[in-house]
Amino acid sequence: SLSSPVPLVSRCFLPVRFCGDVGMGWGCVSSAVLEVHVGTGSVFSVEGQQAVLPAWYTSHSQKKPYVTWLLDKEDILTYMDGVMKVEETELKPRVSFLYPILTHNISLFINATRERDSGQYMCTVNVVDDATSTGKNIGVINLTVLVPPAPPTCRLHGDPAVGANVTLSCASEKGKPSPAYQWQRTAPTLQVFFPPAQDRARGTLKLTNLSLDLSGVYVCVAENRVGSAECSIILEVHSSEYVSAGLGRGWGTHTWSPWCPLVPMVSPGGIRGELTFSLLPLCLSPAASTKAVIAGAVLGSLGALATVVFFARRVVSYRRKKRDSQEEAANEIK
Numbered sequence: 302s303l304s305s306p307v308p309l310v311s312r313c314f315l316p317v318r319f320c321g322d323v324g325m326g327w328g329c330v331s332s333a334v335l336e337v338h339v340g341t342g343s344v345f346s347v348e349g350q351q352a353v354l355p356a357w358y359t360s361h362s363q364k365k366p367y368v369t370w371l372l373d374k375e376d377i378l379t380y381m382d383g384v385m386k387v388e389e390t391e392l393k394p395r396v397s398f399l400y401p402i403l404t405h406n407i408s409l410f411i412n413a414t415r416e417r418d419s420g421q422y423m424c425t426v427n428v429v430d431d432a433t434s435t436g437k438n439i440g441v442i443n444l445t446v447l448v449p450p451a452p453p454t455c456r457l458h459g460d461p462a463v464g465a466n467v468t469l470s471c472a473s474e475k476g477k478p479s480p481a482y483q484w485q486r487t488a489p490t491l492q493v494f495f496p497p498a499q500d501r502a503r504g505t506l507k508l509t510n511l512s513l514d515l516s517g518v519y520v521c522v523a524e525n526r527v528g529s530a531e532c533s534i535i536l537e538v539h540s541s542e543y544v545s546a547g548l549g550r551g552w553g554t555h556t557w558s559p560w561c562p563l564v565p566m567v568s569p570g571g572i573r574g575e576l577t578f579s580l581l582p583l584c585l586s587p588a589a590s591t592k593a594v595i596a597g598a599v600l601g602s603l604g605a606l607a608t609v610v611f612f613a614r615r616v617v618s619y620r621r622k623k624r625d626s627q628e629e630a631a632n633e634i635k
Contacts, residue, residue, distance in 0.1 A: 335360045335433035337407075337426050337440040344444050346414045347527050353399060354409040354442045356424050362431040368407050370396075373420045378409065392418065414446045416477060449528025450476035453504070455521050456534070463540045465511050471504035471521035471532060480523040487533075488518040511538045 340355030358366065368380040376388045380402050387393050392411060399408040407424055424440045427433075450473040459467035471482050482504035486492035499506050504523070508515060520533045 334437065335362075335426065335428055335431040336437045337424060339424075339440040339442050340408075342442060344442055346411075346444065346446050348414055348416055348446050348448045350414060352411045352414050352418070352444060352446070354411075354422055354424075354444065356408050356440045356442070357406045358426045358438070359405065360426075360428050360431045362428040364429050366402065366407075367427045368402060369425045370407075370409050371423045371425075372418075374423075380407075391415075411444075416446050416448050416475075419444055419446045446477070447525070447527045448475055448477040450480040450523040450525055450530045452530045453480075453482070453521055453523045453532045455519070455532040457536065461511055461536055461538045463511055463513060463538060466507065466509045467511065467536075469506040469508070469519055469521070469534060469536070471506075471523065473523045473530065476523065476525050478525050480525045480529075483522045483524070484519060485522075486517050486519050490517070508536075513538050513540065 335358065337356060337358045344352055344354055346352035360366070365383050366380070369376060370378040372390070372392070375390065377390050377392050378388065378396055378398070379386045380398070385398065385402075387396060395412040395414075397410060399410045400406040407426065409422065409424070411418060420443070422442045422444055424442075426438050453471045453473040456470045457467060458470060459465060461467050469484065471484070473480050479502075481501045482499075483501065484494045484499050484506040486494075494506055498508070504521065506519070506521075516536055516538045518533055518535055520531055522529055522531045
């Protein structure tokens with residue numbers, strides 16, 4: 302736990318004395334009036350752990366004190382007439398005094414801390430027959446609850462084509478203080494990135510002029526002083542080239558990439574009414590496995606070849622029948 306230790310004030314129980322750091326080490330000194338002391342002005346805790354806010358008071362009186370703890374000026378815990386009362390706040394089931402009040406130790410503890418428990422805690426002490434100087438009966442401690450980064454989310458922005466630019470982003474929804482981000486490539490080779498390509502505060506990594514050897518697994522680690530979490534993303538850089546598929550009307554030129562096998566497309570209504578055909582890319586997801594890509598490309602190519610042969614034979618047969626029909630008609634006219 303990051304909570305500050307509680308001074309062992311139990312070494313002195315006389316109300317006219319207190320124990321603590323008196324400037325030359327631990328010791329006990331006399332107190333003339335009621336006064337509240339705090340062990341530290343700032344306490345840090347990790348979310349989910351216990352926090353202790355150390356405080357005690359000195360007084361001449363043997364009577365029971367009136368003690369109040371407040372968070373941002375709202376009562377959270379009181380001790381009056383020998384009775385402790387926990388106020389109706391979010392802290393109610395998790396807050397109490399650390400020691401019996403009669404020891405003059407009024408330290409506060411909070412179980413299972415939450416980020417919203419952070420704030421300024423103030424304790425006040427009053428004793429009926431004891432005097433105090435202005436402000437001496439008040440102690441103030443600032444509590445900061447730190448939060449480890451939540452598991453971040455990794456995203457790819459842009460098309461990872463050869464020669465293109467893409468950005469990888471990484472962000473955690475929670476974290477106090479705000480986490481810093483570090484990108485690295487783990488497979489097939491280890492690679493660590495630095496500014497200006499990487500922005501540690503924003504969690505972005507810019508990759509420019511992509512090449513095939515930049516493909517791999519990229520891991521982002523979100524980290525602050527109390528914890529870390531990570532996510533990863535697979536980058537598959539693909540090549541692109543233009544393939545002419547304009548064997549018929551209206552098909553134009555289309556882009557083809559390794560995971561886009563060519564498939565035959567048939568269109569009626571050629572220049573003379575015959576069937577026309579062309580090859581178009583059937584694009585698959587870039588996340589498809591290499592085996593699936595190769596298999597798809599091979600099957601697509603074989604299918605295209607078979608289709609070309611089939612339709613070529615049909616066209617030849619169609620033209621032959623048409624020519625024979627025209628010759629027969631000419632002979633009948635003669």
